[in-house]
Amino acid sequence: MKELREQLERHLPPIFAGKSIDELTGNAICWRTILNLKSKTKGIPPEQRIPEGCFVRYRSRKVLVVRDRFLDWWLSQLTWDEEYQDSRPE
Numbered sequence: 514m515k516e517l518r519e520q521l522e523r524h525l526p527p528i529f530a531g532k533s534i535d536e537l538t539g540n541a542i543c544w545r546t547i548l549n550l551k552s553k554t555k556g557i558p559p560e561q562r563i564p565e566g567c568f569v570r571y572r573s574r575k576v577l578v579v580r581d582r583f584l585d586w587w588l589s590q591l592t593w594d595e596e597y598q599d600s601r602p603e
Contacts, residue, residue: 514588514591517588518584518588521538521580521584522580522581522584524537525537525538525580525584526580527579527580527581528569528577528578528579528580529577529578529580530575530576530577530578531544531547531548531568531575531576531577531578532544532576534547534578542587547563550562550563551563551568560589561590563583563586564582564585564586566579566582567579567582567583567586568583
């Protein structure tokens with residue numbers, strides 16, 4: 514997990530437009546899905562909710578992603594597929 518985080522930190526800018534997340538992550542993370550998760554709070558356990566500090570607004574319309582805070586949350590949501598146990602990074 515540490516290696517994955519380091520790779521993402523090298524690749525992603527410290528702050529970036531939310532709508533660019535699809536392209537920046539090779540569609541591994543989809544902005545529409547993030548917006549849906551962000552808007553839904555009922556029935557979602559607190560640890561699965563996207564924390565407030567992951568986003569900032571620019572000029573009232575553009576949503577920017579704060580890379581490090583977002584990665585803290587996103588990486589905590591990942592689970593390793595049992596089929597790939599032997600190949601997962603440490």
